[in-house]
Amino acid sequence: MNHDQPGGTPLLSEFADDPEMVELVELFVAEMPMKVTSLRKAFDEHSLTDLTRLAHQLKGAAAGYGFPTIGEVASELEGAAKATEDVNRLRTQVDELVELCNRASMAA
Amino acid sequence: MTASAPDKSTILLIDDSIDMHRLLSVRLRGDHLEIIGADNGLDGIGMARTRSPDLILLDVDMPEMDGFEVLQTLRDDAATHEIPVIFLAGMTTTEDKVRAFEMGAMDFVSKPPDFAELKARVRSALRISFLMKMLAQKARLDGLTGLGNRAYIDERLNEEFAQSTRHNRSLSLIMSDLDNFKSVNDTYGHPHGDAVLIKFASLLAEGCREGDIACRYGGEEFAVILPETERDDAAEVAERVRASLEAVEWLVHPERRITASFGVASLSCVEAPSIERLVAAADSALYAAKRKGRNRVILAKPEGRRFSLSA
Ligand SMILES: [Mg+2]
Numbered sequence: 001m002n003h004d005q006p007g008g009t010p011l012l013s014e015f016a017d018d019p020e021m022v023e024l025v026e027l028f029v030a031e032m033p034m035k036v037t038s039l040r041k042a043f044d045e046h047s048l049t050d051l052t053r054l055a056h057q058l059k060g061a062a063a064g065y066g067f068p069t070i071g072e073v074a075s076e077l078e079g080a081a082k083a084t085e086d087v088n089r090l091r092t093q094v095d096e097l098v099e100l101c102n103r104a105s106m107a108a
Numbered sequence: 109m110t111a112s113a114p115d116k117s118t119i120l121l122i123d124d125s126i127d128m129h130r131l132l133s134v135r136l137r138g139d140h141l142e143i144i145g146a147d148n149g150l151d152g153i154g155m156a157r158t159r160s161p162d163l164i165l166l167d168v169d170m171p172e173m174d175g176f177e178v179l180q181t182l183r184d185d186a187a188t189h190e191i192p193v194i195f196l197a198g199m200t201t202t203e204d205k206v207r208a209f210e211m212g213a214m215d216f217v218s219k220p221p222d223f224a225e226l227k228a229r230v231r232s233a234l235r236i237s238f239l240m241k242m243l244a245q246k247a248r249l250d251g252l253t254g255l256g257n258r259a260y261i262d263e264r265l266n267e268e269f270a271q272s273t274r275h276n277r278s279l280s281l282i283m284s285d286l287d288n289f290k291s292v293n294d295t296y297g298h299p300h301g302d303a304v305l306i307k308f309a310s311l312l313a314e315g316c317r318e319g320d321i322a323c324r325y326g327g328e329e330f331a332v333i334l335p336e337t338e339r340d341d342a343a344e345v346a347e348r349v350r351a352s353l354e355a356v357e358w359l360v361h362p363e364r365r366i367t368a369s370f371g372v373a374s375l376s377c378v379e380a381p382s383i384e385r386l387v388a389a390a391d392s393a394l395y396a397a398k399r400k401g402r403n404r405v406i407l408a409k410p411e412g413r414r415f416s417l418s419a
Contacts (some may be wrong), residue, residue, distance in 0.1 A: 024134055028127070056169075060198065061127030063220040071220060 011103035013066030021066070028065040034107040036098050051081040051090070058097070061101045069103055075098045117234050118159060122152030123167035129221075130362065132165070135223035137256065138236035147392045149173030156188045163233055165217075168204070179211050181208060183410035192237040194229060196221065231333035252302060256323035261331055264321050268335045269383050272375060280342035280374035282332040282389040284312070284349070287367045287402040289328040300360050308368065331390075339374035339407055346370040346405045354403065357411060363365050369397035373408035 001058035013029075016105035035058065042050035079091040084090070119141055121132050129145045134144055144159060146152035150168055156164060162184070168175035175195060182188040194212040195203065205216050214233050217226050257392065265281075272279040286292075286308060293301035301346035305328065312330055318411045321333040334342045347370075352368050359384040371394030380384040389408040 002380070011316055015341060020137065024130055025132070059127050060220050062206070064127060064161075103156040 007089075008099065008103050011067065011100060013104075014068070014070050015066035020031070021093075027059070027067050032101045036101050039094055039098060039101075046087075048054045049063075052078055053054065053079065055081060055097070056057040062085070067100075070097070070104065073100055097106055111176070116140045116142060117162040118142045119163045119165060119230065120159065120161035121165045122147075122149060123177075124148060124170040125167070125274060125355075126415075128167065131223065132226075136227055141230070143292070149175075149178040149181075152178060153185075155187070156182055156191060156242060157185070160187075161191060162237065163230060164191055164193045164403055165230075166193050166213075166218075168195055168200065168208075176211065179213060180207070183212050185264055188240075192233050195235055212298070215264055250324040253306055253324050254311050255330070255334065256321065258323070259324060261321075261323040261333065263322075264333055265383050265387075268321075268333055268384075269375075269381075271335065273381070277336050278335040278338050278374055278376060278385070280334040280339055280372065281390045282334065282342055282346045282388050283325070283371045283387070283394045284330045284332070284346070284368050285327040285394055285398070287369055289397075292366060296360050304358075304366055307356065308366075311352045311356075312349050315345055315352060317345065320345065337374070339372055343372045343373060343405055343407055346372050350403065350405055367403035369394055369402045370398055370405040371395070372405060372407065377408040377410045404410065 013021070013025045014023055020042060035054065039051070039054055042054055055074045055078035059071050059078055062068065062071035073093065073096050077090075077097055080086075080089055080093050110399055117140060119136065121129060121143060121318065123145070126144055126352065129147070133143045133145075146155050150173060150370070152164075152166070155161070166175045166178055170178075173383065175197070179193055179195075181337065182191065182193065189212075193212070194215045194217055195208045195213045196217055196219050197208075198219040199217065200216075206374050207215060214236070215229050217229055224382060248256055248263065250257040253416075268279055271277070283356045286304065289301065289304070302387060305324075308330065309324065311324070312332065316322050316332060317334075319335055320337075321335075323331050323333070325331045332342075334345065334347065350368060354365055357365065371392065372387035373386055373393055375381045378389050389402040393406045397404050400406065
């Protein structure tokens with residue numbers, strides 16, 4: 001199963017109808033594929049440092065753009081990347097985060 | 109030295125996340141707020157110094173210099189130590205929060221922030237800091253005349269003295285006292301006495317050049333601090349004020365003029381310059397003006413074996 005292929009229902013920003021936010025949300029969503037690529041790359045390279053950094057950035061930003069679920073999963077991944085080197089657990093959480101990011105991209 | 113109402117406030121965001129900068133500039137847009145930003149602590153400190161923002165939003169979690177280090181640096185610098193700071197922090201312990209408040213942070217907002225809450229906290233912080241500035245200024249203002257008071261003179265004398273010794277520049281001081289003021293009060297009543305004080309204060313302020321600092325020293329005594337000014341130029345200011353007071357025709361007593369005496373001294377008049385010696389020299393010149401018949405300007409003579417530039 002390839003997790004990078006969009007699947008499931010589109011994930012909409014809570015601020016999709018907020019006029020002052022529309023542009024910013026679009027920008028954030030447009031950058032999603034890049035973030036997904038970076039996450040995959042960090043995982044493939046087994047870089048806990050990069051995973052932590054990327055997850056930390058998403059955690060801080062996602063809720064601001066109206067994607068609190070992405071923020072929560074990113075937070076869990078950050079915690080896991082800091083605490084564990086358990087590849088299976090990390091893979092599950094990267095997959096989960098990537099899936100949410102892809103669903104957000106579908107809304108664009 | 110009046111506090112101006114905050115019609116436009118500048119907010120400096122120091123945060124390594126580009127998203128925070130984007131979100132904040134949209135979420136805090138309008139509301140008479142200008143948002144400026146730095147993405148690291150060092151640049152942020154530089155901007156705090158050069159732009160003097162009204163408020164700083166400071167991310168705790170940043171690579172290289174973290175929020176605590178930035179806050180400490182801001183607090184240690186006289187140019188930035190009064191700027192209110194709101195901390196922005198993700199997962200934080202109570203210990204972190206306590207530490208931030210002890211270091212002088214005004215407020216704490218958790219990340220990711222609820223922007224409606226952040227906006228409310230920003231407005232509240234701006235309001236509090238404006239009131240604090242106003243109170244600090246009021247504590248240095250003379251309520252009757254609106255000039256700086258004794259506390260303000262002491263503060264400014266310290267600053268100007270430090271400046272003049274650091275840059276080897278001159279500094280002059282005028283001490284002035286209304287003549288026979290007790291008799292004015294006794295004869296025409298205290299309300300008129302107050303009116304005379306107010307009038308004299310405004311003549312003193314008008315007679316000053318830009319950069320001169322006029323204050324009410326206490327009672328009917330006034331002082332003017334004149335940075336970068338030699339004694340004889342300070343004497344011209346004093347003479348101008350003396351003449352303008354003497355020229356006033358008073359409705360309450362058209363037959364009687366009110367006058368003041370002036371003593372003028374500068375750092376070049378005193379041996380081993382100090383604030384105390386400067387004040388003492390201006391004071392004794394003022395005393396000499398009173399002794400010689402009032403309504404005049406007397407210059408302090410240079411102490412010790414110095415040559416005099418004036419005749
Ligand atoms: Mg940060």
